[in-house]
Amino acid sequence: MKKGIHPENYRPVVFKDMSNGDMFLSRSTCATKDTIEFEGETYPLVKLEISSSSHPFYTGKSKLVDTEGRVDKFMSRYANNKKK
Numbered sequence: 529m530k531k532g533i534h535p536e537n538y539r540p541v542v543f544k545d546m547s548n549g550d551m552f553l554s555r556s557t558c559a560t561k562d563t564i565e566f567e568g569e570t571y572p573l574v575k576l577e578i579s580s581s582s583h584p585f586y587t588g589k590s591k592l593v594d595t596e597g598r599v600d601k602f603m604s605r606y607a608n609n610k611k612k
Contacts, residue, residue, distance in 0.1 A: 542571045545579040552579075 541556040542564050551566060562573040 540571055541574055542566045543574050543576055543579070545576050545582050547578060547582045550579065550581040 535557045537557050538555045539557075540553055541558055541560070542551050542553050543556075544551045544564065551564075553566060553571065556574065558572070558574045560572045560574050562575070563570050564573040
């Protein structure tokens with residue numbers, strides 16, 4: 529491996545799926561200001577909109593989780609065109 533091309537600041541970070549509340553600990557270089565108590569320790573927190581624990585492909589559920597309302601906005605905008 530080449531020297532000096534890989535980041536040196538790997539540290540334990542908690543990733544939290546905001547759609548279902550699942551959390552997991554991994555090592556990362558992600559910059560974050562949030563922290564969380566996880567298994568008795570305090571770690572930096574990275575918030576995720578969707579992860580493998582909530583993604584329809586991995587869960588087998590066909591429901592789409594959309595926290596920003598883009599799907600609803602699209603459906604309401606183009607629902608009238610579909611009826612014609």
